[in-house]
Each structure stands twice: as structure tokens, then as C-alpha cells.
Ligand SMILES: [Ca+2]
């Protein structure tokens with residue numbers, strides 16, 4: 529098209545492919561930030577991530593889950609909440625879990641690491657948002673979306689190819 533477009537595209541690629549933004553930790557093709565001193569509802573935490581050009585973490589593989597367990601254990605401190613919000617939700621249709629970011633179903637065909645007995649949709653109003661519970665070794669749980677707790681943001685740095693990561697829209701560039 530024109531030089532400015534090409535230049536902008538190039539800068540985007542460089543910033544996306546390069547190091548993680550300050551405060552983020554790299555693992556494979558993603559950058560992660562555990563916000564361990566902010567308490568937010570699930571929806572608020574999603575907005576926080578967006579403010580920092582990221583999104584709530586989407587956990588696609590055992591390898592990613594293991595990394596996240598390590599990261600959260602290392603950075604856990606007294607005063608941190610037991611639950612840590614990630615991107616999973618069944619707010620749209622009760623019992624049908626998806627990653628909110630792109631609607632990918634979370635079912636037995638794909639990767640999942642629900643704690644035994646979860647999701648259990650406890651209480652009269654149920655539980656529709658996914659968190660990782662410190663006291664359950666960061667296995668997955670459904671919790672009340674209104675609960676205020678810490679959260680984990682992720683930036684996917686590889687837009688295409690690769691399993692799971694290839695979700696058409698490069699959100700980071702688009703922003
Ligand atoms: Ca991920």
C-alpha cells in the first residue's frame with residue numbers, strides 16, 4: 529500500500545515478536561502477567577488485561593498449565609486471593625464452557641484441568657467464571673463472577689500456525 533502502512537506493520541511485528549512488555553514473563557509464544565495485588569471481578573479483570581494490551585489467560589496445553597502453576601506458586605504471597613481469574617466462562621449457556629476470547633469450547637475433546645468435582649456451579653446463583661485455586665494447586669474451578677480476586681493476563685505473540693494459538697484475529701496488532 530504505502531510506506532506508512534508497511535512501516536507500521538513492521539513495527540507491530542517487531543513489538544509483537546520481540547521481548548515481552550515490562551512486567552510480563554515469557555513462556556513459549558506468550559507473555560504473562562499475574563496481577564497479584566489487584567482484586568477485581570471477572571469482568572473487571574478482563575478489562576484490566578485489555579488496558580495493558582493483553583487478555584485473560586487461555587490455557588491450551590498441559591505444558592502451558594504447568595508453566596502457569598509454577599508462575600503463580602512463585603509469585604503467590606499472603607494477601608493474594610485464593611482464586612486467580614482466567615478466561616473461561618459459561619455465562620452464555622450454563623454448562624457450556626468456552627474461552628471468552630474467541631469462543632473455543634472447553635470440553636473433553638480439548639485440554640482441560642478441572643479439579644475433581646468441578647465445575648460444580650455452587651450456590652443459588654451458580655458459578656460461571658473460571659479461576660485457578662491456590663489451595664487446589666491451580667487446577668480449574670468455576671467461581672462466582674462477582675468475586676473480587678487476582679487474575680492472570682496473557683499476550684499471544686504468535687498470531688498464526690501452531691496448535692490452538694492460531695485464532696485469526698491478531699488482537700494485539702489490531703489494538
Ligand atoms: Ca495461552
Ligand SMILES: [Ca+2]
Pocket residue numbers: 618622623649654655656657670
Ligand atoms: Ca455455570
Ligand SMILES: [Ca+2]
Pocket residue numbers: 646647648649650655669670671
Ligand atoms: Ca466451583
